[in-house]
Amino acid sequence: MTGTLTEAQQLAYANAQAADGRVNVDLETDEGMTLNMGPQHPATHGTLRVIAKLDGEQVVSADVMCGYMHRGYEKLCEVRSYPQINTLVNRIDWLGSFANEVPFILAAEQLMGVEAPPRAMWIRTLFFELSRIANLSLFIGDLALQLGAQTPAFYAFRDREFVLNQIESVTGGRFHPNFDRIGGLKDDLPKGWIADTKAAMSRLRAYCDEMEDLVYGNEIFQTRTRGIGIIPAGVAQSYGLSGANLRGSGVDWDLRRDANIGLAYDQLDWKVWTHPDGDSFSRSWVRLQEVREATKMVDQLCDGMPAGPIMAKVPRIIKVPEGEAYVVTENPLGQMGYYLVSKGDTGPFRVKIRTASFNNISVVPWVLRGVYVPDIIAILASLYFILGDIDK
């Protein structure tokens, strides 16, 4: 192709390429250097763009640009019916999809005055925790990958598959189960599923132990994360950080324990993990403990499953009475909530989706000031975001 171009065309092409290059790294002689990371960057696992102003190797200021994947769910929700929205919200945090459905369904149930049967609530809790394991187990491998270790990522993908298989064998969907219904669940559990799940959980516990040895005990990992990217509890609070990012700053708050809305958590024996340091290491460490704790919870949920129906009586065409409801749950990434306004129609009047990652990542300009360039990656990885959860 290049052979057919005239010299002037080749020059124009070269100039255009050079202009593209300048967008990427803009060298300013007086005020240091502007470094652009993304929108396509391996460390942002998605299309998040970070623009950092550097002085030598240190970040002077940083800005985050998002929206490259904005899908306008809040607008789409206004024209869809409640069962259809269930499919949409699966795509928000795509690593723990089922967990996105639960607060939305609970909000609709709250307005309708419908209560799901105990067995449905129990299985919801079970899948909520399976989503958490599927999501956070991948985080551990991903974090190690960002810090230069390849193998843990493969281990993570390998062992997450055991959880995905269990989700798939019930819901038919590995990533997007679309399994929750207003009033209950789509299906009951198949035969033999409980035993398989328990086997998968012991496998995942072995994975956690392995990772704790391989990654968390690694000297390089500790050097790269300890004391890096410290977020004090006060800052975390004013930015609305949640999940492990908040508990990694020493705040003992978990909605599963403190604001349980009908899920089976109050009948389980489990612990909320916190870490006082507030650095990258503590956030990651809390997530590892949460995976381990979740596997224990799944075991208990498998053992204590109540019998009974999985669906309450709901009308064929779902209309939610007029009113407003705000339901928040403790999702894998942090607190996720839906502010649901209904005008008595088959679809909502307005839905505000409060996603965890949006708040979690809004602290990035604050926390990146003064860090070194390689630490940008470590801090972004330890804050752990899913692009769909930021851009909605």
Add this chain to the structure above:
Amino acid sequence: MADDAATDTAVDEAPEVATDEEREALLSVFSAELGEAVVAHEIKPGLGLWIRVATEAWPAAAEVAAKAADCGWFDFLSAIDWLPSPYGRYEDSSLDVPFPPPMPDRSAAVPGYTGGDTRLQVLASAARMGTSLRVLLKADVPDDDPVVGTWIRTFAGAAWHERETAEMFGIRFGGNADLRNMYLPTEFEGHPLRKEFPLLARVVKPWPGIVDVEPMPGGGDDEDEATEGGEES
């Protein structure tokens, strides 16, 4: 921190609980601090507390939430457009409706809990860490000049939420100079979450999934069949 009172959200089983002392106490803090500026309130026992404050008291409400009311964890800030959509729910989009359709009258905007006098309302939430308590705050946004005060002096995290609200609803936040678009391109025109903003995908092509319940076998409507599967989701 696992105080027993925090579990009162599981009130589904006990709808007869008519009072909610924690939320009443929270409301009285706001009433004491803001006085007349608390315009209206609503308590759903065990479920939520809504407070509508005067527009001028919007930043002060954040301050009260963070300090006196001990709800210092920033949750979210957004807005609601109470005008009914002129497009309906796009059920009729396959019919010959004029585009753009006539705008509903301003009086058609009926606000929800705690009422209101304007079409747009800002809505925000703050929570008390370690508990299930959170307060939902609302304020009217003037119709002619949609400006309210900013929350960023109290909650640093509000900055991004105000940027999002500004681009989606066209509400400006006095005191927040950085209201660049959060999601949309800089040259984007319009405010997508306002009801008069059309969902163009639905305007140019009718939504096949609008027929929610299949017709009975034998009584099928050919027109419905013809539109099925016309669009991937």
